[in-house]
Amino acid sequence: MKAQLGGDEGKHKFVLKTPKGTRDYSPKQMAIRERVFNVIITCFKRHGAEVIDTPVFELKETLTGKYGEDSKLIYDLKDQGGELLSLRYDLTVPFARYLAMNKITNIKRYHIAKDFDIAGQFDPMIPDAECLKIVHEILSDLQLGDFLIKVNDRRILDGMFAVCGVPDSKFRTICSSVDKLDKTPWEEVRSEMVGEKGLSPEAADHIGEYVQLHGGLDLIEGLLQDPKLSQNKLAKEGLGDMKLLFEYLTLFGITGKISFDLSLARGLDYYTGVIFEAVLLQQENDHVEEPVSVGSGAGGGRYDGLVGMFDPKGRKVPCVGVSIGIERIFSILEQRVEASEEKIRTTETQVLVASAQKKLLEERLKLISELWDAGIKAEVLYKKNPKLLNQLQYCEDTGIPLVAIVGEQELKDGVVKLRVVATREEVNVRRESLVEEIRMRTSQP
Amino acid sequence: MKAQLGGDEGKHKFVLKTPKGTRDYSPKQMAIRERVFNVIITCFKRHGAEVIDTPVFELKETLTGKYGEDSKLIYDLKDQGGELLSLRYDLTVPFARYLAMNKITNIKRYHIAKDFDIAGQFDPMIPDAECLKIVHEILSDLQLGDFLIKVNDRRILDGMFAVCGVPDSKFRTICSSVDKLDKTPWEEVRSEMVGEKGLSPEAADHIGEYVQLHGGLDLIEGLLQDPKLSQNKLAKEGLGDMKLLFEYLTLFGITGKISFDLSLARGLDYYTGVIFEAVLLQQENDHVEEPVSVGSGAGGGRYDGLVGMFDPKGRKVPCVGVSIGIERIFSILEQRVEASEEKIRTTETQVLVASAQKKLLEERLKLISELWDAGIKAEVLYKKNPKLLNQLQYCEDTGIPLVAIVGEQELKDGVVKLRVVATREEVNVRRESLVEEIRMRTSQP
Numbered sequence: 001m002k003a004q005l006g007g008d009e010g011k012h013k014f015v016l017k018t019p020k021g022t023r024d025y026s027p028k029q030m031a032i033r034e035r036v037f038n039v040i041i042t043c044f045k046r047h048g049a050e051v052i053d054t055p056v057f058e059l060k061e062t063l064t065g066k067y068g069e070d071s072k073l074i075y076d077l078k079d080q081g082g083e084l085l086s087l088r089y090d091l092t093v094p095f096a097r098y099l100a101m102n103k104i105t106n107i108k109r110y111h112i113a114k115d116f117d118i119a120g121q122f123d124p125m126i127p128d129a130e131c132l133k134i135v136h137e138i139l140s141d142l143q144l145g146d147f148l149i150k151v152n153d154r155r156i157l158d159g160m161f162a163v164c165g166v167p168d169s170k171f172r173t174i175c176s177s178v179d180k181l182d183k184t185p186w187e188e189v190r191s192e193m194v195g196e197k198g199l200s201p202e203a204a205d206h207i208g209e210y211v212q213l214h215g216g217l218d219l220i221e222g223l224l225q226d227p228k229l230s231q232n233k234l235a236k237e238g239l240g241d242m243k244l245l246f247e248y249l250t251l252f253g254i255t256g257k258i259s260f261d262l263s264l265a266r267g268l269d270y271y272t273g274v275i276f277e278a279v280l281l282q283q284e285n286d287h288v289e290e291p292v293s294v295g296s297g298a299g300g301g302r303y304d305g306l307v308g309m310f311d312p313k314g315r316k317v318p319c320v321g322v323s324i325g326i327e328r329i330f331s332i333l334e335q336r337v338e339a340s341e342e343k344i345r346t347t348e349t350q351v352l353v354a355s356a357q358k359k360l361l362e363e364r365l366k367l368i369s370e371l372w373d374a375g376i377k378a379e380v381l382y383k384k385n386p387k388l389l390n391q392l393q394y395c396e397d398t399g400i401p402l403v404a405i406v407g408e409q410e411l412k413d414g415v416v417k418l419r420v421v422a423t424r425e426e427v428n429v430r431r432e433s434l435v436e437e438i439r440m441r442t443s444q445p
Numbered sequence: 446m447k448a449q450l451g452g453d454e455g456k457h458k459f460v461l462k463t464p465k466g467t468r469d470y471s472p473k474q475m476a477i478r479e480r481v482f483n484v485i486i487t488c489f490k491r492h493g494a495e496v497i498d499t500p501v502f503e504l505k506e507t508l509t510g511k512y513g514e515d516s517k518l519i520y521d522l523k524d525q526g527g528e529l530l531s532l533r534y535d536l537t538v539p540f541a542r543y544l545a546m547n548k549i550t551n552i553k554r555y556h557i558a559k560d561f562d563i564a565g566q567f568d569p570m571i572p573d574a575e576c577l578k579i580v581h582e583i584l585s586d587l588q589l590g591d592f593l594i595k596v597n598d599r600r601i602l603d604g605m606f607a608v609c610g611v612p613d614s615k616f617r618t619i620c621s622s623v624d625k626l627d628k629t630p631w632e633e634v635r636s637e638m639v640g641e642k643g644l645s646p647e648a649a650d651h652i653g654e655y656v657q658l659h660g661g662l663d664l665i666e667g668l669l670q671d672p673k674l675s676q677n678k679l680a681k682e683g684l685g686d687m688k689l690l691f692e693y694l695t696l697f698g699i700t701g702k703i704s705f706d707l708s709l710a711r712g713l714d715y716y717t718g719v720i721f722e723a724v725l726l727q728q729e730n731d732h733v734e735e736p737v738s739v740g741s742g743a744g745g746g747r748y749d750g751l752v753g754m755f756d757p758k759g760r761k762v763p764c765v766g767v768s769i770g771i772e773r774i775f776s777i778l779e780q781r782v783e784a785s786e787e788k789i790r791t792t793e794t795q796v797l798v799a800s801a802q803k804k805l806l807e808e809r810l811k812l813i814s815e816l817w818d819a820g821i822k823a824e825v826l827y828k829k830n831p832k833l834l835n836q837l838q839y840c841e842d843t844g845i846p847l848v849a850i851v852g853e854q855e856l857k858d859g860v861v862k863l864r865v866v867a868t869r870e871e872v873n874v875r876r877e878s879l880v881e882e883i884r885m886r887t888s889q890p
Binding site: 015016017018019020022023024025026027030031033034045046047048049050051052053054055056057058059075076077078080081083085087097098100101102107109118120122123126127129130133137248251252253310312346347348349361362365366369372373375376377378379380382383384 | 460461462463464465467468469470471472475476478479490491492493494495496497498499500501502503504520521522523525526528530532542543545546547552554563565567568571572574575578582693696697698755757791792793794806807810811814817818820821822823824825827828829
């Protein structure tokens with residue numbers, strides 16, 4: 001660091017950057033984020049969720065052993081007076097820790113505008129179906145274009161591994177390999193299974209046949225008749241529940257965008273039942289081609305064992321949850337805004353308090369104070385004697401729709417000149433009616 | 446850790462807790478927080494602020510050397526592949542880093558619903574006065590009880606230290622001592638100055654006379670005539686600006702809650718001009734005594750040098766900002782809610798979709814899906830055949846005002862029975878009018 005600082009007359013020479021893997025959000029980016037969060041939180045509240053929050057870091061041991069092969073990505077903190085801490089990696093493990101710590105057996109909650117979970121012992125597949133309905137609502141409301149929600153079940157996967165001849169001890173690691181199928185061709189995944197993970201080529205080929213399958217109720221019915229799978233207790237349970245899930249999704253009217261897909265695995269170790277992932281699709285240009293995936297917009301599943309890992313007596317609390325892919329969604333919308341040259345306002349200011357003449361700072365401050373106290377969103381330029389042109393230009397630049405202009409004559413007459421920026425229309429409004437007039441002219445239709 | 450795990454049949458025995466200095470927020474606590482955040486964000490938007498966000502951690506060197514004696518409290522992360530990182534300690538230093546990095550010279554922004562800043566070269570004291578107006582609005586809107594906003598200026602403090610005979614090199618550390626006067630009696634602070642920090646007893650006593658002073662315009666005028674202070678360039682500048690500030694605060698009508706207080710110092714190194722702190726006051730019982738401080742509800746000040754510390758060419762961007770004491774405010778409101786036994790709703794659910802008879806799960810799911818799609822906040826119990834009594838009890842427990850009951854007869858008649866939980870009134874509503882009826886009955890007055 002000393003070398004970096006150098007001697008340039010005391011001026012600092014360190015690199016001005018954010019840490020690797022992090023970024024700042026500018027006002028324009030935050031305006032887009034706020035739209036996204038509004039849609040998501042509105043949806044979570046529509047489904048009756050409470051909200052909780054947990055610290056950004058946890059005891060290291062709280063996070064250890066919950067994620068499987070993904071856990072390399074956890075940030076550790078330095079020893080803090082005898083406590084080993086790590087930054088949270090997702091919101092699911094802290095949520096499970098919270099439930100166990102507070103002995104909560106029943107809750108529907110969301111967590112920082114992106115994770116929604118239902119915990120509790122309920123009749124099968126009803127909360128699971130609601131999670132898929134939520135994903136469907138959010139992705140529709142955000143108008144991101146077409147999407148497909150892939151669904152599978154860990155029990156079906158495990159049953160499939162068993163009938164394909166995968167040894168029990170390799171279930172999780174083979175599951176991790178299958179998880180790569182969304183980005184990697186089967187041949188590569190197969191050679192990882194056989195080469196790196198020591199699976200027999202026959203077992204791998206057998207898996208290869210199953211993971212090509214995707215469809216709806218027909219496929220579920222078909223697999224329930226599959227001579228091998230139907231003999232496996234786990235797979236049979238999973239397929240039975242998948243059938244029930246599809247019945248509920250039919251009632252919700254959303255099966256058109258749901259695909260039961262045997263290649264969906266999801267990497268995290270803690271899932272125990274239904275798993276799902278929403279793939280965002282984009283039509284390539286105007287060609288008559290298959291839409292291509294532009295990434296995952298949401299994902300989740302059932303994790304019935306995680307809370308029990310924290311409970312001193314191992315008491316289980318069944319949970320199912322969904323996490324929204326905020327960053328992916330946000331970057332798609334950001335690109336779209338850039339491409340469309342749509343003008344995004346970064347403030348909600350209704351009116352700029354201005355003056356045409358000099359020496360009216362005091363009058364501007366008095367008027368804006370009245371407006372603020374009445375709940376009007378108002379700004380004033382921080383200059384003693386700003387030019388009217390500069391004040392109007394500020395409105396053009398920032399999208400402020402109205403200007404309230406005070407001048408000697410208006411003050412004498414007890415009025416304020418209200419100017420509509422878009423039309424340049426000007427009208428004198430009695431001072432006591434100004435708040436009402438501004439509200440009327442800026443109310444959302 | 447091994448010792449802690451023990452052999453209790455594989456059940457985990459580690460301590461279930463959050464890291465020292467952190468806490469979880471329950472749904473009830475979050476409901477109170479949401480109210481607080483709503484008031485604060487509404488105020489920031491009323492004043493035309495944009496919003497930005499920065500990562501929770503920064504390069505360690507970004508934070509180093511900005512806080513003075515408070516910097517012991519920074520959390521460091523383990524080396525992350527060659528990057529030394531620390532958790533952010535406040536939002537001001539990351540904001541300054543953001544301005545320098547993006548070469549922004551002009552912005553009014555807020556940051557995670559608690560920090561508001563105005564950056565840019567403007568006419569004196571106008572943005573500073575707006576910051577104080579914002580503190581006044583927020584503390585009034587939150588209805589926290591009485592408060593007092595103490596104001597001072599680093600230049601007045603430094604001028605005072607100079608005329609009292611404090612050597613330049615001791616300004617910052619003596620300032621830290623003065624900062625303790627809100628919690629520590631003068632005698633202790635004096636002995637820290639003289640004993641630990643090696644200040645002469647005469648200088649300390651001289652400071653002791655000044656720091657007792659507090660008042661309004663009269664005091665400012667008086668000090669402008671003070672034979673010693675008026676000879677000091679910094680103090681004179683600071684007092685002149687303080688006078689201007691009080692003129693603007695008079696226009697805003699808020700001087701009743703503002704006190705120019707020479708004992709206010711604020712510990713952080715980066716302040717350069719006006720500083721302020723809002724003290725929340727509480728009337729002790731019904732006694733006719735002075736109200737006592739229950740802590741700081743907000744604080745801030747001017748920091749004109751911080752952005753320049755990050756700019757490779759040392760270019761300065763003058764800034765003034767305010768940080769709201771969310772945690773303090775929140776714990777006061779939480780205590781008050783506990784004491785009043787006020788019932789806080791943790792969801793906004795408008796209606797529970799219920800049934801009185803068995804085998805109606807499908808009909809409940811169909812109806813709730815219609816309601817969700819129409820934007821109604823609705824819940825359903827996740828049971829195939831719940832008892833009506835349990836469904837009504839759920840509404841009582843969670844404050845849901847309406848129940849939409851489907852039954853065989855209602856389905857035949859094309860109606861839904863809508864029950865008002867509070868009055869037990871029941872009315873049949875035609876299915877196509879149900880959404881409108883629920884909206885009408887649950888709209889906020």
